[in-house]
Amino acid sequence: MRLIQCLNDDRLTVARVVSDTEVQVVEGDEGVYGLARRAIAEGTSLTAVVEAALTETRLDYAQLVEERRLLPPMTHPDPAHCLVTGTGLTHLGSADTRSAMHATDKIDESELTDSMRMFRMGVEAGKPKAGEVGPQPEWFYKGDGDCVVAPETEIPSPTFAQDAGEEPELAGLYVIGGDGTPWRVGYAIGNEFSDHVTERFNYLWLAHSKLRACSFGPELFVGELPANLEGTSRIVRDGRTLWEKPFLTGEANMAHSLANLEHHHFKYRNFRRPGDVHVHFFGTATLSFADKIVVEPGDRYEIDLPALGRPLRNPLGSESDFGYSAATAL
Numbered sequence: 001m002r003l004i005q006c007l008n009d010d011r012l013t014v015a016r017v018v019s020d021t022e023v024q025v026v027e028g029d030e031g032v033y034g035l036a037r038r039a040i041a042e043g044t045s046l047t048a049v050v051e052a053a054l055t056e057t058r059l060d061y062a063q064l065v066e067e068r069r070l071l072p073p074m075t076h077p078d079p080a081h082c083l084v085t086g087t088g089l090t091h092l093g094s095a096d097t098r099s100a101m102h103a104t105d106k107i108d109e110s111e112l113t114d115s116m117r118m119f120r121m122g123v124e125a126g127k128p129k130a131g132e133v134g135p136q137p138e139w140f141y142k143g144d145g146d147c148v149v150a151p152e153t154e155i156p157s158p159t160f161a162q163d164a165g166e167e168p169e170l171a172g173l174y175v176i177g178g179d180g181t182p183w184r185v186g187y188a189i190g191n192e193f194s195d196h197v198t199e200r201f202n203y204l205w206l207a208h209s210k211l212r213a214c215s216f217g218p219e220l221f222v223g224e225l226p227a228n229l230e231g232t233s234r235i236v237r238d239g240r241t242l243w244e245k246p247f248l249t250g251e252a253n254m255a256h257s258l259a260n261l262e263h264h265h266f267k268y269r270n271f272r273r274p275g276d277v278h279v280h281f282f283g284t285a286t287l288s289f290a291d292k293i294v295v296e297p298g299d300r301y302e303i304d305l306p307a308l309g310r311p312l313r314n315p316l317g318s319e320s321d322f323g324y325s326a327a328t329a330l
Helices: 031-042 046-052 061-066 095-103 114-125 196-201 203-210 258-266
Strands: 002-008 011-017 022-026 054-060 082-088 138-144 155-158 168-176 182-191 214-216 229-237 240-249 277-281 300-304 312-319
Touching (some): 022 061, 082 258, 168 229, 168 240, 182 258, 182 277, 182 312, 196 203, 258 277
Antiparallel strands (some): 002 011, 011 022, 082 138, 168 277, 182 214, 229 240, 300 312
16 A cells, blocks of 8 residues: 655645555545554554545545645654654665675774774674564664655755765654554655765764755555665756666665664664654665765756655755854843
8 A cells, every 4th residue: 555645625635546647535634643543542554544544535646746735655743753863884785885895804803994894794683583683773863854845845955065965765654652662654765865975074974964854755655565676766957867876775685674773773762752753764875976976956856666656756955054153142
């Protein structure tokens, strides 16, 4: 099952994707978030709740896209209660990356960078047996729900940014139950969007490079995720493809299992606050930045992962700073 959220009659509306051209409205309050909480309370599946709430109303999918009425496929009524985070160094990457990994087997540990050491830990033990825990991955914070922009709308880049690079990723969407249990609602295509120039200058600036906007969707994939996911990431400028590259994701192409990544995120009590929404990016191995592409305002990011539905598209925008460099005393 694939779901979207959109504006219909200026109201937050959930709809089930019927085809590339049509969606079917689902009755409910508070969007997918409300439906998920109902499923948790009733001890049933989200699919069952959605099927029981389907209406006869159909909407034109293309019109929703054209009129920019799509919304992220899950939101919290209060953006401050949506936590956006991610993990890095999780994907095996290309054959060259794997070869380079094996080539370091006989290198003294002291000669490895922290990044390579963490990557090796994931490759060696990131998919533990049931009941066991693997090594923890790189982890980063992006912001709360206010950093999320809807599909088809601009991703803003601040004036102080040195890069506006896409990161095509798989994102997990979660709701925390009343007893603190994390419930995975589903998955979506994500553009994690980072400042790679800042990160490359000094890896200790990774945290700064991640404090940017992001987007995910437009569809929420509900159900068992295929282990192998193949997609395409591209940059479009003035209607022409400037850059394009295939990418792989899903557990078959990752050093870590999704369960291991989820464990190391939700093991912290403050990430299990009842009622909160979590959007967690699972990492990537494909970047236009690696091919020396410099994205400009007006260029459009397109991330196509067919198994998860319609491509995620966002043009690059810009935002001004607040014009000050320090807080004002009261």
